Amino acid sequence: MLICTAILNMSTNNTDSSAIKRIGVLTSGGDAPGMNAAIRAVVRSCAYYKIQCFGIKRGYQGMIAGDISRLGPRSVNNIINKGGTILKSARSDEFRTKEGRKKAFEQLIEHEIQGLVVIGGDGSFTGGMIFQKEFGIPVMGIPGTIDNDIYGTSHTLGYDTALNTVVEAVDKIRDTAISHNRLFFVEVMGRDAGHIALNTGIGAGAEEILIPEEDMGLDRLLQSLKRSKKSGKLSSIVMVAEGDKIGKNVFQLAEYIEENLPDYEVRVSVLGHMQRGGAPSCFDRVLASRMGLKAVEALRDGISANMIGISDGKMIFTPLDKAIKGESTINRDLVRVSEIMRL
Ligand code: F6P
Numbered sequence: 107m108l109i110c111t112a113i114l115n116m117s118t119n120n121t122d123s124s125a126i127k128r129i130g131v132l133t134s135g136g137d138a139p140g141m142n143a144a145i146r147a148v149v150r151s152c153a154y155y156k157i158q159c160f161g162i163k164r165g166y167q168g169m170i171a172g173d174i175s176r177l178g179p180r181s182v183n184n185i186i187n188k189g190g191t192i193l194k195s196a197r198s199d200e201f202r203t204k205e206g207r208k209k210a211f212e213q214l215i216e217h218e219i220q221g222l223v224v225i226g227g228d229g230s231f232t233g234g235m236i237f238q239k240e241f242g243i244p245v246m247g248i249p250g251t252i253d254n255d256i257y258g259t260s261h262t263l264g265y266d267t268a269l270n271t272v273v274e275a276v277d278k279i280r281d282t283a284i285s286h287n288r289l290f291f292v293e294v295m296g297r298d299a300g301h302i303a304l305n306t307g308i309g310a311g312a313e314e315i316l317i318p319e320e321d322m323g324l325d326r327l328l329q330s331l332k333r334s335k336k337s338g339k340l341s342s343i344v345m346v347a348e349g350d351k352i353g354k355n356v357f358q359l360a361e362y363i364e365e366n367l368p369d370y371e372v373r374v375s376v377l378g379h380m381q382r383g384g385a386p387s388c389f390d391r392v393l394a395s396r397m398g399l400k401a402v403e404a405l406r407d408g409i410s411a412n413m414i415g416i417s418d419g420k421m422i423f424t425p426l427d428k429a430i431k432g433e434s435t436i437n438r439d440l441v442r443v444s445e446i447m448r449l
Contacts, residue, residue, distance in 0.1 A: 128160065289341065
């Protein structure tokens with residue numbers, strides 16, 4: 107009975123006097139698990155508030171081309187559990203030009219779209235912010251990238267799923283490492299940030315974790331691996347963030363260690379794009395649902411040029427220019443934990 111009343115209240119509260127009647131949603135930059143759940147959340151929140159929602163295909167490129175179509179609540183059935191993005195994603199060079207953005211604006215005018223939800227990373231937000239400044243179309247950002255390298259949120263969409271994917275993969279690599287007494291260098295994504303390497307390094311029990319934020323130096327790495335070998339370890343995992351600066355690349359790094367630590371048989375495993383795929387974790391699905399709803403509500407309330415983030419379990423706003431310029435720092439506590447756990 108209580109539930110029935112709540113639903114009744116919900117459906118009667120959504121008669122809306124807000125000015126915004128049509129919202130467009132797009133995904134841009136690298137895909138991330140949870141993007142589909144966020145699209146679904148935007149579409150259904152729009153339906154709830156009686157706003158017409160439009161899906162824009164291939165990010166800003168599709169906006170320029172007018173690849174725009176109506177999305178009703180039934181068009182996002184059965185996508186909450188899907189990786190990738192049904193709207194597809196692209197990086198648009200044309201949108202970097204004023205003429206490109208003007209074409210995009212004309213398409214929005216033609217479809218009478220009055221606000222945009224951009225799901226992507228800082229490059230996507232930069233485009234959105236410039237677009238809003240030039241043409242006055244309100245933009246709200248939802249951070250979607252597995253790298254978790256965006257200021258203004260403790261978690262980006264896809265990060266949690268990627269962590270679980272990496273840990274599962276490294277657990278499997280460990281089986282071979284143990285069976286053959288090998289030292290494995292595992293490269294994970296993170297062009298500019300070590301969040302994935304640091305967290306999965308701890309989660310998968312890595313001996314060393316190499317991240318762009320800290321340069322431990324080749325020599326210290328070698329000494330540390332020698333020490334662990336001496337202490338009785340027969341196999342080890344070294345987690346390397348893609349953006350780490352200690353070696354030129356993970357293969358050269360492994361070669362150097364093999365030459366200087368001949369007791370170990372060394373192998374390299376680059377996990378690559380498999381980290382960006384797969385079904386989103388429950389955490390990412392819930393986060394996407396909350397962020398999608400919040401983005402629509404913000405546009406309705408006249409809030410724009412902001413990104414939705416999560417902090418201490420609560421939804422927060424960060425102005426897009428701050429989200430773009432701000433630095434997402436690694437958790438120093440975790441560095442300490444990893445150092446002690448390797449003993
Ligand atoms: O999504 C960010 C990221 O995962 C980076 O860590 C990585 O360097 C990059 O994507 C790879 O992107 P692309 O798909 O263009 O090769």
